[in-house]
Each structure stands twice: as C-alpha cells, then as structure tokens.
Amino acid sequence: MKIDRRKFIKTASTAAAASFVLPRFSIAETKSPNEKLNVAFVGVGGIGSMALNGMSSENIVALCDVDWKYSARAASKYPKAKRFTDYRQMLDKMGKDIDAVCVSTPDHSHFKITLDSMSAGKHVCVQKPLVHNVWQCRELQKAKAYYPKLKTQMMNQGHATTQIRMLKAWYDLGVAGPISEVYVGCGGPSWWKGKGTPYFVKPKVWPLTKDTPPEGFDFNLWLNQAQETYFNKTYHPLAWRGFWNFGTGMLGDWFCHTGDAPVWILDLKAPSKVELIDRKGDYDPKAFIPDTSVVKWTFPKTDKRGEVVMYWCDGNREMPKPKDWDRPNPPRGGCMMMFGKDHTIATGARPNIDTRICGREFFQNFRREKKDEIAAKMPPKVRKDSIYCEWIDAIKGDGPECLGSFDYAAQLTEVALLGVLAQRFGGVIEWDHEKMASPNRPELNAFIKEPERAGWESDSVRPWAKKSFWNRLFS
Ligand SMILES: NC(=O)c1ccc[n+]([C@@H]2O[C@H](COP(=O)([O-])OP(=O)(O)OC[C@H]3O[C@@H](n4cnc5c(N)ncnc54)[C@H](O)[C@@H]3O)[C@@H](O)[C@H]2O)c1
Numbered sequence: 126m127k128i129d130r131r132k133f134i135k136t137a138s139t140a141a142a143a144s145f146v147l148p149r150f151s152i153a154e155t156k157s158p159n160e161k162l163n164v165a166f167v168g169v170g171g172i173g174s175m176a177l178n179g180m181s182s183e184n185i186v187a188l189c190d191v192d193w194k195y196s197a198r199a200a201s202k203y204p205k206a207k208r209f210t211d212y213r214q215m216l217d218k219m220g221k222d223i224d225a226v227c228v229s230t231p232d233h234s235h236f237k238i239t240l241d242s243m244s245a246g247k248h249v250c251v252q253k254p255l256v257h258n259v260w261q262c263r264e265l266q267k268a269k270a271y272y273p274k275l276k277t278q279m280m281n282q283g284h285a286t287t288q289i290r291m292l293k294a295w296y297d298l299g300v301a302g303p304i305s306e307v308y309v310g311c312g313g314p315s316w317w318k319g320k321g322t323p324y325f326v327k328p329k330v331w332p333l334t335k336d337t338p339p340e341g342f343d344f345n346l347w348l349n350q351a352q353e354t355y356f357n358k359t360y361h362p363l364a365w366r367g368f369w370n371f372g373t374g375m376l377g378d379w380f381c382h383t384g385d386a387p388v389w390i391l392d393l394k395a396p397s398k399v400e401l402i403d404r405k406g407d408y409d410p411k412a413f414i415p416d417t418s419v420v421k422w423t424f425p426k427t428d429k430r431g432e433v434v435m436y437w438c439d440g441n442r443e444m445p446k447p448k449d450w451d452r453p454n455p456p457r458g459g460c461m462m463m464f465g466k467d468h469t470i471a472t473g474a475r476p477n478i479d480t481r482i483c484g485r486e487f488f489q490n491f492r493r494e495k496k497d498e499i500a501a502k503m504p505p506k507v508r509k510d511s512i513y514c515e516w517i518d519a520i521k522g523d524g525p526e527c528l529g530s531f532d533y534a535a536q537l538t539e540v541a542l543l544g545v546l547a548q549r550f551g552g553v554i555e556w557d558h559e560k561m562a563s564p565n566r567p568e569l570n571a572f573i574k575e576p577e578r579a580g581w582e583s584d585s586v587r588p589w590a591k592k593s594f595w596n597r598l599f600s
Contacts, residue, residue: 160521161182161184162225162517162520163186163222163223163225164180164185164186164223164226165187165188165189165216165225165226165247166187166189166227166229167190167215167226167227168189168190168228168229168231168252169189169196169229170192170195170196171363172229173190173196173227174196174199176227176229176252177202179511179512179513180517182517185205185206186219186222186223187215187219188206189209190208190210191210191343192339192341192342192361192362193210193341194341194342195342195361195362207219210346211343212226212238212241212242213241216241216245220245223247224520225248225250225276225516225520226238226239227280228242228250229252229280230349231347231372232256233370233372234347234349235252236256236261236264236350236583237581237583239265239268240264240265240268240586241586243268243272243275243586246272246275247275248276248277250280250512251280252279253280253381253382253538254377254378254380254381254538255534255535255538256538256542257373257575258572258573259539259542259573259574260561260574261574262535265534265535266531266532266535267590268587268589269530269531271588271589276520276527277530277531278516278519278527278529278534279529279537280512280513280529281381281382281385281512281529282382282511283382283385283475283476284528284533285507285511285512285528285529286476286477286510287506287507288476288477289385289480290504290506292386292390292472292476294499295482296390296391296470298502300465300467300470300491301467301469302465302466303431303465304433304463304464304465305431305432305433305464306434306435307391307435307462307463308464309383309435309437310383310437310439310444310456310457310458310459310461311375311376311383311437311438311458311459311474312439312441312459312474313440314374314416317364322363323363324366324367325364325366325367325414326367327367327407327413328359328412332412333357334357335357336356336357338356339358342361344356349578349581350578350581351371351578352578353579354370366378367413367414368412369410369411374545374549375439375440376420376437376544376545377542379474380437380541380544381537382475383459383460383461383472383474383475384537384540385475385476386461386476387433387461387463388540389537390463391430391433391463392427393433393540394536394558395424395425395556395558396540396558397424397555398423398553398555399422399423399544399546399554399556400421400553400554401418401550401551402419402421402436403417403418404417404418404419404548405440410549410550410551414549415548416440417439417440417442418437418438418439418440419436419438419442420436420437420544420547421437421547422434422435422437422540422543422544437548441457442457443455443456443457444460447464447469448469449468449469449484450483451481451485459474459475459478461473461474461476468483469483470482470483507524512529546573549572553565554566
C-alpha cells in the first residue's frame with residue numbers, strides 16, 4: 126500500500142514534535158509542489174556537490190556553507206536556493222519549508238548538525254563515516270529509535286548497489302563456505318606534493334602555525350563541536366581528514382566503502398578486541414595519521430557464523446593471496462577479500478567494483494547455474510542503484526527503509542572507528558560492547574566519547590538522555 130506523501134511527512138513531523146521536550150525549531154510542513162521534497166544541504170563545496178546532483182530531482186530549497194568561495198561553483202547551479210552560513214539559522218528561519226537535510230561537512234561536525242536537524246523534525250542523510258567517535262554512533266542509533274518516522278541514510282554509495290546485494294546472495298547461498306578471515310585494503314594516503322587534490326597533507330612542523338582564516342570563511346562555525354583551536358590553512362578544505370581532531374584518516378575515509386560488504390554480510394559488530402599489527406611513517410597520536418598501518422579486529426563467534434578476524438591494510442601493502450586468486454598481480458591497494466573455506470569473495474575498493482567470486486570459470490558457471498536462486502536471495506534492488514533515490518523513496522513512502530539507515534550506518538562506522546583507535550593509539554584494545562569501553566585501556570575513554578566544545582554541547586537535542594527528577598536526585 127502506498128502511503129500518501131503529504132500525510133506521511135506530516136505524521137513524521139508530528140511524531141517528532143510530540144517527542145520534543147523543548148522544541149528549538151519549527152517543524153517542517155509539506156508545502157512543495159509536484160510532490161517533490163524540499164531538501165536543504167549543509168556542506169556544498171566538496172562532495173556536497175555530488176549529493177546535490179544526486180538529489181536534483183527534488184526542490185533544492187536551501188544551501189548552507191561556511192565558505193562561499195569554495196562552494197560557489199556547486200551553489201551556482203541552484204540560484205533559487207536560499208543561502209546560509211550557519212545551519213542553525215537555516216533550520217530556524219526555513220524550518221517550515223524544509224523536509225530533509227543532507228550533510229556533507231567534515232567528519233567532526235556530522236553529529237551535531239544531524240542531531241539538530243532530526244530534532245527539528247527533518248529526515249537526514251549524512252556522508253560517511255557517520256560520525257567522529259563511537260559514542261556518537263550509539264547516540265544516532267538512539268536518535269533514529271526516538272524519531273521512528275524520520276528516514277535516515279549514510280551516503281556510502283556502494284550500499285545501494287545491485288552488486289552488494291549480489292554478494293550477499295552468493296554468501297547466503299553458501300558458495301564461499303564458512304568465512305573466518307577478511308582483508309580490507311586501501312592505497313593511500315597519498316600525501317600532497319604540491320599538485321593534484323590536497324586530500325592528505327603531512328605537516329612539516331607540529332604544532333602548526335597560526336594562520337588567518339581566508340576572507341569569507343567562518344572557522345568558528347567550521348569547528349562546530351571540535352575542541353577550540355586556531356586556524357591553519359592546511360585544514361580547510363579537504364586535508365582536515367589527516368588530522369585526528371577533525372578527520373578519521375584513511376581508515377575512516379575508506380573503510381565504510383571497502384569494508385561495507387563484509388560488515389553487512391557477516392554482520393560484524395561487537396569485536397572482542399582490536400589491535401595494531403604494524404604502523405610506519407611519521408605520525409602523532411595527538412595530531413596526524415601514519416603513512417601505512419595494519420589493524421586487526423577479532424569478532425567472536427555468533428549463532429550464525431564462526432569467529433571472524435578482519436585486517437585493514439593501508440599504504441598500498443601487499444596482502445595474502447588466496448588459493449583461488451585470479452589476478453596476475455598479488456592483492457594490494459583498494460581491495461576486499463573474504464576468505465571462505467571453499468571460495469574467496471572479492472571486490473575492489475567499493476563493493477560494486479570488480480565484484481566476484483575468485484576463479485573466473487567457477488564464477489561464470491556458478492552465476493549461470495544458480496541464476497534463479499541468486500535472484501531469489503537478493504534483497505530488493507534500489508532505483509537507479511542510487512543511495513539518493515533510496516532515501517528519497519523511503520521518505521515519500523515509495524520504498525522501504527534505507528538499508529544504510531543510521532542503525533546499520535552506526536554499526537559500520539563503529540567498527541571503522543574502533544580500528545581508528547587501534548591505528549592511532551597502538552597495542553591491543555580489548556572491547557566491551559555493552560559497556561562501550563575498553564577494559565584494558567581506560568585512558569581511551571576520552572576518545573570513545575570526545576569532549577564537546579563549549580556552546581556546541583548536544584545535551585539539549587538528546588531528549589532520550591534526559592534524566593528524570595528522581596534519577597537526578599539519586600545520581
Ligand atoms: N561518499 C563519498 O564517496 C565521499 C567522498 C568524499 C568525501 N566524503 C565525505 O564527505 C564529507 C566532506 O568531505 P569533503 O571531501 O567534501 O570535504 P571538503 O572540505 O572538501 O568540503 C566540505 C564542505 O563543507 C563546508 N563546511 C564545513 N563545515 C561546515 C559547517 N559546519 N557548516 C556548513 N558547511 C560546512 C566546507 O566549507 C566545504 O564546502 C566527509 O565526511 C567525507 O568523509 C564522502
């Protein structure tokens with residue numbers, strides 16, 4: 126049964142409104158013509174421009190960016206959209222006219238922008254990794270449960286593709302046999318050498334010098350929840366991802382793509398430990414990322430599968446070659462391999478690149494002979510294989526819940542962020558999933574839940590965490 130969209134969005138907004146303790150923003154009402162969604166974008170200049178393209182079928186009503194010079198080109202295609210520098214003002218002033226918000230800012234600001242938007246009754250989609258620390262993952266899962274009508278999505282494009290659904294069907298048909306070892310590889314970081322895109326810039330000195338922010342760039346708003354610091358021109362745009370305070374390095378950048386298939390298909394979560402196996406290159410646990418590392422997670426046996434160990438190898442390292450390896454060169458760089466007892470399931474850097482069971486002849490025969498069984502096992506396809514269409518359709522009631530909703534996005538991101546902790550601080554980190562703490566490394570608590578900058582605390586938009594009068598009295 127199709128749900129009437131106007132009725133649906135109204136219900137979503139009303140549900141969100143009802144659950145507010147103190148609503149900060151007005152709740153969206155459906156006003157757009159042609160049954161299009163009214164979408165607002167926070168973060169326009171970088172990958173936000175791709176999200177804008179992906180959602181150009183809808184009404185792009187508002188654009189928010191803290192640097193209108195960097196984002197000018199992307200924004201110029203949408204002259205009718207109202208422009209803002211502070212997303213809080215955008216929600217405040219245009220709240221009634223916005224159905225959904227798309228967040229493409231650096232990792233450290235995803236959490237607060239997302240929570241503020243959900244708290245204002247907006248459907249939200251966010252770039253990967255979902256957030257910057259493990260506690261934030263759990264809180265966004267709670268937010269999703271608290272606002273059940275709001276549709277959420279993380280924009281790791283591969284998760285909406287037919288290929289990842291195929292991978293799941295192959296595994297569920299048992300073709301690989303039991304899987305106990307997984308390798309997820311990545312090529313970079315390729316440090317900027319004065320040419321190309323400066324995704325990763327190795328600082329020549331640390332601490333960095335204090336620079337004046339370029340005109341028109343609001344560094345205070347850019348900082349969002351991150352700890353108070355001064356501006357350095359290396360940070361913005363792009364290269365923030367190599368600095369722990371803002372980004373999550375190569376692992377945070379790519380694991381949500383390359384590690385998506387094994388985490389989803391094998392339901393990897395709650396590892397018993399995460400450890401650093403190797404790390405090379407200048408690096409500083411307080412400042413910036415290493416050149417190359419190997420990280421290992423151990424996921425205990427569940428009632429559906431045996432114990433799984435997973436390795437992350439960045440820096441273009443050569444990885445072990447499975448017995449049925451089917452390429453002239455050994456596996457390295459952007460690559461995923463699930464070593465099964467019988468066969469290896471492999472992809473390139475994303476689940477929809479070079480998706481296969483190793484062994485060309487075996488793979489071809491398997492696909493031909495099991496065509497109907499594979500089709501029957503595959504989760505429903507997404508319109509245009511597009512993460513954006515999946516979210517739009519879910520909001521309009523024209524499609525199911527996004528498979529990459531915050532429930533799964535938080536699971537995937539938490540696995541990545543635990544790996545980031547091992548990469549950053551080294552050693553063996555035992556992990557207690559229930560307590561959300563490391564029994565043997567209590568000093569890491571400050572990074573599992575990072576402090577929130579004064580004025581940017583999230584307490585007021587986490588009503589589920591509010592203590593009752595009696596709880597407060599006795600705690
Ligand atoms: N899905 C993908 O394939 C993919 C690819 C690249 C980046 N990403 C993710 O997208 C996010 C952004 O990465 P990027 O490479 O575009 O970074 P970027 O620095 O190039 O762009 C970020 C944009 O957001 C703006 N911005 C920053 N803070 C803001 C704030 N508080 N309010 C409004 N605007 C703000 C910046 O001015 C800039 O225009 C990151 O989380 C990254 O991991 C995803």
